[in-house]
Amino acid sequence: MRFQDKVVVVTGAAGGIGLAAVRRFASEGARILAVDLEGSSLDAAAAEAHSFGTEVFTHAADCSLADDVSGYVDRCVREFGRCDVLFNNAGIEGLIMNLTEYPEEDFDRVISVNLRGVWLGMKYAAPAMFASGGGSIVNTASTAGLIGARGLSAYVASKHGVVGLTKSAALELVPQGVRVNAVCPSPIETRMMRSLEEGFGGDQAEMIRKDLASRNPMGRYGEPEEVAALVAFLASDDASYINGGIYTVDGGSTGGR
Template identity: 45%
Template sequence: MPPFHRFQGRVALITGAASGIGRATAVAFAAEGARVALLDRSADALRDAEAAVRQSGGEVLTLACDVSKPEQVEAAVARTVETFGRLDIAFNNAGVENKASPVADIDLDEWDRIIDINLRGTFLCMKHELAQMLRQGSGVVINTSSGAGIRGVAGGAAYAASKHAIIGLTKSAALDYAKSNIRVNAILPGNIETPMMDRFTGGDIQKAIDLEPVGRLGKPEEIADAVLWMSADLGAFVTGASISVDGGWSL
């Protein structure tokens, strides 16, 4: 149990919450007193995350939501506010990796799939989250970009393009709402022990370890720690930032 409850009375909404970084962050928020809304494409996929949040002592709401669908995002944000009364923190973490391919060989449907979920999904979530935060007069939004948001990735143009764009979206929104007591930042994870990394490497995790200057993968909980700091009062003077948590991978 953490020695303090930085988020007592606050409400956090997390997308891509069924596993990996999203799940770890949901558990961390709940352990520090937050009520948590968990969003992922499948309600079934959220069961383990829901149980983990409850075990940490948090109130939890689970919602099936495809972040690329405007009506589903609007309904999920509305349901969160209806259930908990407000929305203090939004962690827009839902995302997918692309099938490795050089640019000329990228299938248009694959390009659209990556952009729809990673970029359009982040925008749609922000649109409705920020509207609620404006009504309240406060809030924090954190978007998941990537080390691939500040460097090129051979075979990963669609993913890198979406993650670069999230940084631009984050910076612009930070300026839009800087005087409205709303902070907007991005977190840039490196190679992290997640199901996505398993898929990306085909199960050969050593490939990813070899890319990391520190000689190991990051843990989802290490990203969660950074997200909580950015969401807490300790980060009150931070907005428009893109914070790398990647073991030096993007240097």
């Protein structure tokens, strides 16, 4: 019960990794604000939290918009009186296309959600954490934040940016008690991988999936719960001396061939 008496915000809470994180935080006693885009189904996140008997509010926000981000932080403080943890997780994969063909507006949208959204989350949540003596932020980067990938230039650039933001934020925020770390998952069994398999493989998506799984040193994709376990550790006091760290949860896929 590492999050008893703690308040946790999860963005992208209607998605695969976000939902698993809500379940994990709730199972350890957290009170939760589950954030995702207007129209996304946050019912599952609310049901998960309720099943552990914890208090949960759902909140529609676009993480790339400053007013929406300050709005979810304000809502958190209004409902719970504090904000201890931010899992800054909302993200999109964008298009699969060579960079010479990539439309400007799609490039901008990926950077706006994945990079600006993570920055805005820290910008507005950190002061709320300072007010209650500190906290912890975990940003979702990706193995695409560590290595390149053909056809995914905007996504790769955004996730490399998240790694850089995490390192800088960790230096700036820790004097006021806020630790900042990032997780680098891939490939994880969620909608996003289904989309990438289809994007790369078309009607051969299942073949792409098998190929990606077989090339992973563990011979499989990861489960969202395996990411959530790392996120919960980094967010908890068990990680009290861990700050500015960039942690892979990828079956060893970035370790070499």
